[in-house]
Amino acid sequence: MSALGSDECPLRVAIVGSGPSGFYAAESLYKAEIPLRLDMFDRLPTPFGLVRGGVAPDHPKIKTVTKIYDRIAAHEGFQFFGNVFIGRDIAVGGFDDVPLAEHIHPGLTTIHQPIHEAGQRVTQIILRKISGQSVEDCTALITPELIIRASSGPRRS
Numbered sequence: 397m398s399a400l401g402s403d404e405c406p407l408r409v410a411i412v413g414s415g416p417s418g419f420y421a422a423e424s425l426y427k428a429e430i431p432l433r434l435d436m437f438d439r440l441p442t443p444f445g446l447v448r449g450g451v452a453p454d455h456p457k458i459k460t461v462t463k464i465y466d467r468i469a470a471h472e473g474f475q476f477f478g479n480v481f482i483g484r485d486i487a488v489g490g491f492d493d494v495p496l497a498e499h500i501h502p503g504l505t506t507i508h509q510p511i512h513e514a515g516q517r518v519t520q521i522i523l524r525k526i527s528g529q530s531v532e533d534c535t536a537l538i539t540p541e542l543i544i545r546a547s548s549g550p551r552r553s
């Protein structure tokens with residue numbers, strides 16, 4: 397099997413949002429020179445986010461920054477998909493339930509791992525070993541929790 401990030405098996409990355417942040421994230425990935433297929437999604441039909449819709453027409457010089465984004469988009473394997481709303485048209489799920497997951501919009505559906513409980517269990521096992529007790533079963537089953545937020549679409553009843 398080919399390694400991920402090789403010519404035979406390019407890394408596939410999705411970027412949500414085609415404003416400056418999205419394009420600079422894409423640029424960083426291309427600079428890493430890993431074979432890559434990059435899909436960029438935006439809820440608007442056109443790219444460039446607030447550079448197109450926020451920066452006023454009487455600031456034409458600022459708007460020329462999109463020439464940089466055009467060059468980034470010209471990379472082989474780059475695709476832009478407009479009119480795609482994450483949380484409505486595409487579901488996105490995360491892992492680890494970082495604090496930001498709750499506060500971004502749409503909120504990120506994610507797996508919450510009971511890291512504290514896992515740490516406790518491991519510590520108990522280590523302490524038992526240190527004190528010379530036998531630790532026959534080192535397996536600890538820990539149940540992760542699925543936290544459903546808007547990034548995976550409306551709740552089904």
Ligand SMILES: Cc1cc2nc3c(=O)[nH]c(=O)nc-3n(C[C@H](O)[C@H](O)[C@H](O)COP(=O)(O)OP(=O)(O)OC[C@H]3O[C@@H](n4cnc5c(N)ncnc54)[C@H](O)[C@@H]3O)c2cc1C
Nearest residue numbers: 413414415416417418438439440445446447450451481482
């Ligand atoms: C009125 C106004 C005037 C400005 N004037 C200037 C200026 O003169 N000079 C200057 O340097 N800066 C200016 N700015 C600031 C500049 O526009 C922002 O700093 C820059 O656009 C931020 O880039 P961004 O990629 O983080 O966000 P954005 O440009 O907002 O891009 C985010 C993109 O993500 C998309 N998106 C969000 N949620 C979803 C979703 N759920 N699914 C799919 N797509 C999604 C949005 O449609 C958007 O296209 C101005 C901003 C405003 C509002």
